[in-house]
Amino acid sequence: MKEALSLVQRLNAHPDSRCWFVSWSPNGALLASCGGDKAIRIWGREGDSWICKSVLQDGHQRTVRKVAWSPCGNYLASASFDATTCIWKKKNDDFESLTVLEGHENEVKCVAWAPSGNLLATCSRDKSVWVWEVDEEDEYECVTVVNSHTQDVKHVVWHPTQELLASASYDNNICLYKEEDDDWECRATLQGHTSTVWSLCFDATGQRLASCSDDRTVRIWKEYPAESGQDLSWKCICTLSGYHGRTVYDVSWCRLTGALATACGDDAVRVFKDDETTNPDEPVFSLAAQVNKAHSQDVNCVSWHPKEAGLLASCSDNGEIAIWRFQEDK
């Protein structure tokens, strides 16, 4: 395998703990990480290296599972096992806790902002997905609770441009939601994975969705014109199987290059590229890079930098963050 992924830096981000998730700010200037130590750390570039700019503590009583930046980059939301979601407001170089969203019965697993920044989605082990509306006064109000999944909901993600929400669950399914008469409804259930779906990512256009699972596969779904006029129509057009040795915990689709990165329980980071000459209804993805011992333990998250093509962040159960550079073979 050609060395297409090279290490830029390793950060001991959450010592003696897990690093569960990393998220780039919209302009790529900051990286937020969270973990089992209940803390959130904000990393910024200084010269050639990334350093810790601030530590957000005391916001949560238990593990912080995921973090998400608002599209404007001024707010950070954190989802925690303590059943709350905290909203942090950026003030100069620091962050202050603005509000705490309560309501889920138990662990909040994920949080995501809609592209407009006016809506926020959270999901939980209580099997529900909540949609929150944000007004000009920074007030948050829950507008819908959807119970389309029959099990623990692992991940929520918004379409890059539309108000379309997707969720992934322990019940092996993916649900897609749209607003209908002030209510959010599940408009499609994507079935195919044979075990827990851990994460989802739309491509740059939002016409395709990648999902990854405990069944050790990645599936690519594509939007088709709705047949009945009612439900949304998404079909699985490709399954990447045989590449991952254990559970695939995360998938990230680069909006600049189209490269698809995966985080796996076998400690490896992999990058796939699709051959653009193939039939768009039957795309062929091939492995473009693989780092076998990317981390010494499970890789939990991968995230492409939003502005700098090829820059990738990953994090692991060993508490580390790694920054990688992906260079394609020309």
Place this chain on the structure above:
Amino acid sequence: MSGGTRLENANPGIFQRSGERLLTASEEDEDVHDPIDDREIFDLIRSINDPEHPLSLEELNVVEQIRVKVNDAESTVGVEFTPTIPHCSMATLIGLSIKVKLLRSLPDRFKIDVHITPGTHASEEAVNKQLADKERVAAALENASLLEVVNQCLSTRSI
């Protein structure tokens, strides 16, 4: 768990404990590379207490050395455990205790898979899925009362 409540399996079969492992000269030699083997893993889990009976998992035949598979070179450990009855409601707790014991004892490089022996439990698939979900295991271990029950199973009994 026990005490006043009715036991799920009042009369479990009791099996003999295995003897102490004999240490060989090469095992005591610090210069010899000594990979972790099945027996060492078995020794870590055989004295875990059953949540219901004052007996070890070995004495109840819940764990057996032949159901332990370790590959030191690939850093993998697989353990199958056999609930005493097919509807045992303690199956997840027993599996969690085995998993926690191994997570605490083994180097971080090991991938630990704990499963029910195929065909021995009514909810085998659901229990296996729960035990394999590290996010749910992590959340469970942040639950103080559950952690206390697990720690009781893992505490050394004076015999």
